[in-house]
Amino acid sequence: MAISPLAAESQAIAAEFDFGTEGVRKAVKHFVRQFDDGLTKDGDTMIPSYVTALPDGSEKGICLAVDIGGTNLRVCSVELYGDRTFTIKQNKTTIPHNIRVGSTAQDLFGFIAEQVEIFLRDNYGSSVQRAQTLSKSDHLPLGFTFSFTFHQTAINRGTLIRWDKGFDVPDVVGKDVIVLLQDEINRRKLPVRVTALANDTVGTLMTRSYTSPGGHECILGAVFGTGTNGAYVEKSSNFERLGCKKSPSGKMMVNTEWCSIDDELVVLSKNSYDDEIDKTSTNPGFTMFEKQVSGYYLGELFRLALLDLLDRTNLQGSLAALRPDSVLLRSSGIETATLSAIEGDLDPSLGATRQCLHKQLGVLHATTELAEAVKIIVHAIGLRAARLSGVAIAAVVLKSKCLAQADSHFDIGLEGSLVEYYPGFEHHIRGVLREIPEIGLQGEERIHMGLAKDGSGVGAALIAMVADKEKGETSKCERMPALLEL
């Protein structure tokens, strides 16, 4: 039976996102080689986090945390009860565009400090005012989760290498972000000390290790939100050349920065939509893996592919098929959440997809046939993102050599809106693990995965605590409740 031009074109576009078993196997091998290579070089990947121990679930205390690294800014206080449970109070704010792009270090870090101030006043009120008179050593500890590429030299020292994920505040590059945040906190006379700098992936690894239901050894924290990245457990001896002392545990959590692991496009291929995304991004040529995987880009990939579909199948081109105010005509006009909604539309009539096309995307004739074509494209974009995510995860599984320990089971902490909300994301990741001969069905069954919800906030608190514990100091975090009861 002949298929309609719409179906044929949607399949042709979808085929541009294919990433089959051969490609997956080759990519995993390349990622492992890149990880090995990165460990011997002072590049922008495989960055030591200076976090040298994982929590075991018995940690207790309370700590502040700030998480910035994408769409939202979160300020929270975390209380850990020492039995794998915790409570978290948090404030979430969207970071305004004029702060994310073209502002100054003082604007950006002033904005963050202001959110800390609002959080403290909303939640702890007058006790904070009284605490302002205390000596510096009694100030509240704060773990700062900063999920951009930075060069870390100590648990509380790190300079920004470059921005990504749509951020561009030029005068922050090359500066110590802890100092910038502390300066703005001091300017507001807040009784807060920024004690630990972390990446959200390290936080996710720590959080899963603290909460892990089976108590299995956690080997990886992986984030699939605005951006994507992973952190895993490496031998600390691999970092002695950087002046890192051998840690008592012999371990070092490593921030892989896998978002940039194949910027040379050795195993990734780029279709015309990927090319357009890269050219118009704030960092052309960088974070090429992330540009095919993460929430910041998938909505835009879909917009470009859908415009192309309409161009190819509509005699008058895409403009005639759209309302003049359609978000399809605006760069970055489509949220990745839209793809989740279309992927999740399982009704044969595709009513939700048609509604979405008509109401949200401004498509004039949202027929069932068009909805079917659109769903094919959405599925292809999401499937490639999930399979590439599986590649990065499989590479860490191989790199950790964990499966060599007969019969042991292991845990992976996942975090971010994509893995939380995109239908089937983890399922496709698992499919990739099974396709790798060294993992296979038996290996895949020994790998547990779970959401490390609030991973960056809780993780930042855990990092501050575990760092203190390793130094043999009483956790300063435990002083916070007393301080707040003043």
Ligand code: ADP
């Ligand atoms: P952050 O990266 O700021 O920590 P998230 O993990 O929530 O925050 O990721 C935000 C990204 O996830 C955005 O790019 C957004 O488009 C995308 N996103 C938000 N909701 C959904 C959803 N329901 N399905 C898929 N992606 C989503």
Ligand code: MG
């Ligand atoms: Mg996040």
